[in-house]
Amino acid sequence: MSPRPAHPELSATLIEAAARLLAEEGPGALSTRRLAAEAGTSTMAVYTYFGGMDDLVxxxxxxxxxxxxxxxxxxxxxxxxxxxxxxxxxxxxxxxxxxxxxxxxxxxxxxxxxxxxxxxxxxxxxxxxxxxxxxxxxxxxxxxxxxxxxxxxxxxxxxxxxxxxxxxxxxxxxxxxxxxxxxxxxxxxxxxxxxxxxxxxxxxxxxxxxxxxxxxxxxxxx
Amino acid sequence: MSPRPAHPELSATLIEAAARLLAEEGPGALSTRRLAAEAGTSTMAVYTYFGGMDDLVxxxxxxxxxxxxxxxxxxxxxxxxxxxxxxxxxxxxxxxxxxxxxxxxxxxxxxxxxxxxxxxxxxxxxxxxxxxxxxxxxxxxxxxxxxxxxxxxxxxxxxxxxxxxxxxxxxxxxxxxxxxxxxxxxxxxxxxxxxxxxxxxxxxxxxxxxxxxxxxxxxxxx
DNA sequence: CACTTTGCATATCGTCGTTATATAACACTG
DNA sequence: CAGTGTTATATAACGACGATATGCAAAGTG
CATH class of the missing domain: 1.10.357.10 (Tetracycline Repressor, domain 2)
Structure with missing residues (x-):
């Protein structure tokens, strides 16, 4: 079902960035674009690693x-x-x-x-x-x-x-x-x-x- | 601060529609466009009567x-x-x-x-x-x-x-x-x-x- | 009547989640 | 090494969102 991350490093980076954004700036700051910018990648990473914003959350x-x-x-x-x-x-x-x-x-x-x-x-x-x-x-x-x-x-x-x-x-x-x-x-x-x-x-x-x-x-x- | 509704009729209709949408379809259904469609008006009504989605909520x-x-x-x-x-x-x-x-x-x-x-x-x-x-x-x-x-x-x-x-x-x-x-x-x-x-x-x-x-x-x- | 104000529709902007497409890196076969 | 299929990621685009700007018709006012 949920796609397994091939490079768990970036996957962890995304979760960390998401947690930090959520903690520091609240739920409104959590977006694929913002997340990609923080992790130094593109919005696609969210989908290849997690399948969507839901699964990342x-x-x-x-x-x-x-x-x-x-x-x-x-x-x-x-x-x-x-x-x-x-x-x-x-x-x-x-x-x-x-x-x-x-x-x-x-x-x-x-x-x-x-x-x-x-x-x-x-x-x-x-x-x-x-x-x-x-x-x-x-x-x-x-x-x-x-x-x-x-x-x-x-x-x-x-x-x-x-x-x-x-x-x-x-x-x-x-x-x-x-x-x-x-x-x-x-x-x-x-x-x-x-x-x-x-x-x-x-x-x-x-x-x-x-x-x-x-x-x-x-x-x-x- | 908050603009007083000149025609409280439509204002009440909007609140009712919003409450109904929230109750029946959850928070995801509450949008200016959907609200305007339900109330038979345009999205501007939300702003003229309430000043924004925040104030309507x-x-x-x-x-x-x-x-x-x-x-x-x-x-x-x-x-x-x-x-x-x-x-x-x-x-x-x-x-x-x-x-x-x-x-x-x-x-x-x-x-x-x-x-x-x-x-x-x-x-x-x-x-x-x-x-x-x-x-x-x-x-x-x-x-x-x-x-x-x-x-x-x-x-x-x-x-x-x-x-x-x-x-x-x-x-x-x-x-x-x-x-x-x-x-x-x-x-x-x-x-x-x-x-x-x-x-x-x-x-x-x-x-x-x-x-x-x-x-x-x-x-x-x- | 002309003039201003008001109420709402339309069009537009930037951002959102998501998807399609294209490109680059990789693994494998011969 | 060339060729090929797979995978990962970047870019661009789509529909929908909140919000704003613009335009216009009706109501109000002298």
Missing amino acids: RAMVREGFTMLNDRMSAVAETGDPASDVAALGLAYRRNALEHRHLYGVMFGGSNLAGFRLTDEDRQHGRYTLEILVKTVARCMAAGRFSAGDAELVAHQMWIAVHGLVTLELGGYLVEPYDADTCFDAQIRSLLIAAGDEIAAATQSAAASRTRPDVQPLAAGRP | RAMVREGFTMLNDRMSAVAETGDPASDVAALGLAYRRNALEHRHLYGVMFGGSNLAGFRLTDEDRQHGRYTLEILVKTVARCMAAGRFSAGDAELVAHQMWIAVHGLVTLELGGYLVEPYDADTCFDAQIRSLLIAAGDEIAAATQSAAASRTRPDVQPLAAGRP
């Missing part, structure tokens, strides 16, 4: 999914699984903020030149949840969460953080209810609803956020 | 905000404020599903022909929260929720339902964790986190959903 989206997955996988597994859940949420949010336009294409349904996701693409997105599901299951096994459907709880957390991120990217979260405040509140609510009594006892989650991708929610933990 | 978005606001305002105020909160969430979701493409433009940052929201537009979106804030405050006053920041709780609910709706519209919520299941779970979690003991005691929220825009969460209520 699709390849970029796939890279975005693996980046997100790498980011989630890099979150250290500590002895406090509930803290790990919060850290995963923060990692998810940070990845979205760093690749905001790409995130919009991946999950927000941002119509990039009429681009539409396929079910296969979405499957890559759902795959990201597996790390979160496992961590939630660890919370339940450790008695930190009340026993239940780990996958459903993971979905809830995904939905909540995704909602936060999209509203944040859309500019809808402003002071005093800015994204940081709401993020802490969302994580806290999810932990409480999952049955985490320690989170329920914690006064506020807006403490120091020094460690990267880790929420200080488990500050009162032994 | 803006006018449509504004209509979308008032539609959403009307929908939320139409939710009956019952004696059970927690049930009203859930009903508002369902009304929000139903409005988004009925105007899915418009919702994407309003909140999802869907780039419709390079269209970008202004802060004034976003203010219209935030205004919708006021109804929810009042209802949450009623919950707190009635002792149904533990006392706290009603505006923050309303934001949390907004974020959660918005996240659900966008993932639902993006096709990311499939069985067995489909949108209905996740919606019930989100509402339930929010009520529990807000301190609603009745919701916490309720086994599941996935009971009969017969009454329009009303969640049966308060089934165990006197």
